[in-house]
Amino acid sequence: MSLVNFTTREITCKIVYYGPGRSGKTSNLQYIYGRVPEARRGRMVSLATQTDRTLFFDFLPLDLGVISGFTTRFQLYTVPGQVYYNATRKLVLQGADGVVFVGDSQARRLDDNIESLQNLQANLLGQGVDVRTFPMVLQYNKQDLPADLILSHADLDEALNFRGLRSFPGDALRGAGVFETLKGISELVLKRLAQTGSGAA
Numbered sequence: 001m002s003l004v005n006f007t008t009r010e011i012t013c014k015i016v017y018y019g020p021g022r023s024g025k026t027s028n029l030q031y032i033y034g035r036v037p038e039a040r041r042g043r044m045v046s047l048a049t050q051t052d053r054t055l056f057f058d059f060l061p062l063d064l065g066v067i068s069g070f071t072t073r074f075q076l077y078t079v080p081g082q083v084y085y086n087a088t089r090k091l092v093l094q095g096a097d098g099v100v101f102v103g104d105s106q107a108r109r110l111d112d113n114i115e116s117l118q119n120l121q122a123n124l125l126g127q128g129v130d131v132r133t134f135p136m137v138l139q140y141n142k143q144d145l146p147a148d149l150i151l152s153h154a155d156l157d158e159a160l161n162f163r164g165l166r167s168f169p170g171d172a173l174r175g176a177g178v179f180e181t182l183k184g185i186s187e188l189v190l191k192r193l194a195q196t197g198s199g200a201a
């Protein structure tokens with residue numbers, strides 16, 4: 001849950017990048033880390049195996065500057081996508097203000113995307129979150145791969161985007177769609193915060 005401190009005029013929001021294994025969640029954070037000026041970001045922490053699979057989570061704190069008079073910080077996390085790390089996913093998801101679902105555009109990964117979305121829904125419900133109003137955007141990553149391997153944006157929307165959420169094509173290695181996605185979720189989270197004032201302290 002976002003923390004709003006009226007005394008120090010600070011807001012801190014938590015965004016979680018969720019999705020199946022190897023969809024490109026860590027790559028999103030790495031790209032953001034590489035492009036944001038040093039003064040605007042903290043150290044990126046990655047807890048990964050030797051083969052680069054996320055073992056626990058990645059963490060990247062960002063400073064968005066002053067928005068409506070409040071110093072606004074976003075904390076970006078990734079979950080480990082591999083199916084058997086669900087206990088860790090639940091922990092990382094706890095208290096999230098918004099989720100970026102990073103799907104893998106490859107046709108052969110469609111079932112994995114669906115399974116991960118269902119897992120996300122179950123975990124949010126388990127934490128008492130109203131999934132109908134919870135801030136979320138989708139990113140269809142790896143759109144740079146050859147056309148015969150991937151599904152189009154429209155096909156992926158049809159298969160995965162039941163809520164009619166904003167969705168973005170992505171290439172997290174070269175950066176296409178990465179900041180558009182971050183902006184999309186940031187807008188939703190800040191809008192919701194303005195409506196509910198949730199977590200005000």
Ligand SMILES: Nc1nc2c(ncn2[C@@H]2O[C@H](COP(=O)(O)OP(=O)(O)OP(=O)(O)O)[C@@H](O)[C@H]2O)c(=O)[nH]1
Nearest residue numbers: 021022023024025026027054080081142171172173
């Ligand atoms: N072609 C292509 N490869 C990508 C893209 N994004 C990530 N990859 C590659 O896909 C692999 C997995 O990327 P990660 O960012 O580690 O995936 P992840 O979602 O964090 O995976 P887990 O931590 O296991 O859940 C790596 O080899 C990346 O280089 C993309 O947009 N296009």
Ligand SMILES: [Mg+2]
Nearest residue numbers: 025026053054
């Ligand atoms: Mg990862």
